[in-house]
Amino acid sequence: MNTKIVFATIFAIFTLILSGCKNPYSNRTENVSSRFVSIEINGTAYQHGISSSVQLETGEIFQFKVILENNGTTTWGPGVEAGQHGASLLSRGHPSHDINDYNETFGTFFVLYPMQGGLVVKPGEQMTYDTVLRAPDEAGTYTMRWQTAEWPLGQNTANHRSSNFFGREIFVSIVVTQRENESAIIFEPRDGVLDASDFEYAGSFKLPELWPFYQRHLYGNVTDEKVYLDSGIALREVEIEPGVFEKRLLALTGTYQNRLYEVAIPDLDEIETLGKITSTNLSSVPVAEKRNIFYVEDNDYNNFLVNSGLNGQSWTQGSMWYDQDTGWLYWTNNIYYPASGNYAAETPMLFYAKLEGEGEGAHVVNRQSWIDPRDYGAPSCSLIGGVTNIPDSFADAYLNGQRSLALGFGGGGSIVTTRSMGPALGAVSLINDGTLHENVQPIMYYPFSSTDESFRCIRDGSYFPVGTSTPLPSSPWEGRWTDNDIIKSGLFIEYSGKRGYLTFAHQVTGRISYDFAGSNLFAKYQNAWYFYDWKDLGEAIVGTKTGLMPSSITVMDYPSSHAVLPADGYVSGSCFDQETGLLYLYVKRANGSNPLVHVYKVIL
Numbered sequence: 001m002n003t004k005i006v007f008a009t010i011f012a013i014f015t016l017i018l019s020g021c022k023n024p025y026s027n028r029t030e031n032v033s034s035r036f037v038s039i040e041i042n043g044t045a046y047q048h049g050i051s052s053s054v055q056l057e058t059g060e061i062f063q064f065k066v067i068l069e070n071n072g073t074t075t076w077g078p079g080v081e082a083g084q085h086g087a088s089l090l091s092r093g094h095p096s097h098d099i100n101d102y103n104e105t106f107g108t109f110f111v112l113y114p115m116q117g118g119l120v121v122k123p124g125e126q127m128t129y130d131t132v133l134r135a136p137d138e139a140g141t142y143t144m145r146w147q148t149a150e151w152p153l154g155q156n157t158a159n160h161r162s163s164n165f166f167g168r169e170i171f172v173s174i175v176v177t178q179r180e181n182e183s184a185i186i187f188e189p190r191d192g193v194l195d196a197s198d199f200e201y202a203g204s205f206k207l208p209e210l211w212p213f214y215q216r217h218l219y220g221n222v223t224d225e226k227v228y229l230d231s232g233i234a235l236r237e238v239e240i241e242p243g244v245f246e247k248r249l250l251a252l253t254g255t256y257q258n259r260l261y262e263v264a265i266p267d268l269d270e271i272e273t274l275g276k277i278t279s280t281n282l283s284s285v286p287v288a289e290k291r292n293i294f295y296v297e298d299n300d301y302n303n304f305l306v307n308s309g310l311n312g313q314s315w316t317q318g319s320m321w322y323d324q325d326t327g328w329l330y331w332t333n334n335i336y337y338p339a340s341g342n343y344a345a346e347t348p349m350l351f352y353a354k355l356e357g358e359g360e361g362a363h364v365v366n367r368q369s370w371i372d373p374r375d376y377g378a379p380s381c382s383l384i385g386g387v388t389n390i391p392d393s394f395a396d397a398y399l400n401g402q403r404s405l406a407l408g409f410g411g412g413g414s415i416v417t418t419r420s421m422g423p424a425l426g427a428v429s430l431i432n433d434g435t436l437h438e439n440v441q442p443i444m445y446y447p448f449s450s451t452d453e454s455f456r457c458i459r460d461g462s463y464f465p466v467g468t469s470t471p472l473p474s475s476p477w478e479g480r481w482t483d484n485d486i487i488k489s490g491l492f493i494e495y496s497g498k499r500g501y502l503t504f505a506h507q508v509t510g511r512i513s514y515d516f517a518g519s520n521l522f523a524k525y526q527n528a529w530y531f532y533d534w535k536d537l538g539e540a541i542v543g544t545k546t547g548l549m550p551s552s553i554t555v556m557d558y559p560s561s562h563a564v565l566p567a568d569g570y571v572s573g574s575c576f577d578q579e580t581g582l583l584y585l586y587v588k589r590a591n592g593s594n595p596l597v598h599v600y601k602v603i604l
Contacts, residue, residue, distance in 0.1 A: 031073045040066075041063065054172060054173065058136065059476030061134050063130070065128065067126055070127065079120070084120065087149075102161065105144070107464055107511055110151075138176070139178040142175075148165065149163040157516065185553070193533045198602055198604055199602060204597060204598045207251065211224050219259055227594065230318060230573075231251045231586055233319070234322040259293060318385040319387060319488075327354050332351070352367070378442045383407040383410075385488055403441060409489060409503055410423045412482070421447070421455055444548055457480065457481040464511060482507070488572040489573050490574070492534075496604040499534050508523055509525060531552045572586055582602075585600070
């Protein structure tokens with residue numbers, strides 16, 4: 001066979017294949033086009049090649065406003081079935097459209113077309129993209145490049161890397177200078193008050209598989225699934241033979257329906273030698289041994305939770321607490337979508353029960369619930385995130401010795417829930433049989449306000465809100481609690497001469513927005529430890545201190561199997577062993593899609 005004919009045939013076939021493929025980087029697709037109209041930066045008109053370079057400081061948040069005209073023959077909008085097209089701005093990299101496309105040099109790789117609002121732009125009409133961006137943290141000369149793309153498709157936002165570009169590219173020359181007097185918030189060490197430097201990572205352990213999927217019918221049709229549940233944890237000591245005690249950890253599994261279980265806590269010596277995560281390698285991390293799976297005697301479905309409240313949904317959330325002296329286990333009840341009314345008036349606020357038996361006989365008995373009927377001053381949903389104990393020394397000093405249980409923990413909530421714009425705590429008191437006989441005494445909360453940032457707890461300024469009620473940060477190093485920041489757990493610690501209240505924040509960084517269905521697209525987060533001085537909390541109780549400041553804040557990177565912990569990787573439960581000085585944290589998504597328990601040791 002003639003070699004030229006063979007190559008010609010192969011080339012023809014290859015060309016035919018390519019002709020049927022869409023080029024994801026084409027500058028224009030059929031009938032979809034845009035015409036550049038104008039740009040404004042911080043309210044000043046800009047023309048590339050004519051205007052001087054835009055001058056910004058490192059970390060500066062600036063306005064970016066672009067007007068484009070739809071000069072094609074198709075409509076921009078969310079109606080994919082009706083032939084409408086997405087028209088968002090996506091950032092570009094090198095002119096060859098290499099891997100630097102979709103870069104986040106200026107805080108985000110996209111300026112989203114407002115699909116959720118149902119906005120349509122017909123041929124001949126104009127669209128204004130008005131947003132804020134964030135300058136890089138490194139000084140230098142930059143060229144910002146954007147281009148319209150057919151993205152998203154309806155509310156499908158997963159396809160941006162294969163979206164078709166159209167219209168001309170937009171260029172903006174920017175010179176970023178180093179911000180003067182840049183300084184993070186400085187927290188001076190306080191005598192007798194704990195901070196993050198008093199802890200060191202001791203190791204981790206995995207949680208075991210409890211039952212295979214095919215056996216879920218034996219457990220009330222509950223799947224052993226630890227991916228989505230914000231499980232709390234609690235310590236329990238059990239006498240396994242006369243004079244021999246074993247320390248165990250209580251936790252929950254399941255998604256919509258849950259089961260309580262407990263595992264044996266590995267010895268500290270084992271954790272120190274086997275359990276530390278190096279880089280993302282978990283090969284030396286042990287699996288805790290399963291001890292009990294509890295069933296609930298008064299529940300047909302064997303759920304640990306009670307199906308009460310709005311829409312028949314109820315969830316535990318955040319810390320649990322087990323009272324070793326009385327045998328009562330306490331947990332809070334949380335509605336996933338508490339979108340209206342006063343939470344406490346609609347459904348139980350706190351549950352408590354006793355645990356009995358071992359092995360197949362392990363069960364939850366005498367379960368009770370408590371409703372606080374009073375408006376106690378704090379935002380209505382600020383104290384449904386968990387429960388922890390109040391040490392006698394704190395109660396004696398600031399609560400007349402009458403309250404031993406704290407509800408918390410504040411942070412943002414779903415839909416229109418008015419939670420605390422920062423950590424929150426309220427105290428209740430118990431009587432001997434575990435029941436409660438006092439209303440909530442607020443200890444700490446930050447009033448809900450969409451406009452006055454002074455009501456919000458302090459944090460760093462590593463975020464920029466787009467079209468939300470969250471105020472802009474005052475600087476890259478100082479901001480205020482955002483609507484997306486959450487807390488699931490907190491606890492009092494008193495050990496070796498030092499004290500503190502420690503709570504675990506999960507905070508959004510970078511772009512913040514209320515995108516499709518309320519999600520914050522491509523969100524990034526950080527985890528932070530917030531410490532409070534007991535004295536400050538005591539003064540807040542008696543009304544002598546407002547605008548409560550943490551004694552220290554430290555951003556924490558939790559060890560995990562991921563190079564970067566996923567967006568929903570955070571502490572949902574915590575407990576502290578007063579005898580050993582060990583802090584246990586239940587961190588979601590730290591082991592692939594499953595949680596890990598991290599252990600930190602006080603090193604005073």
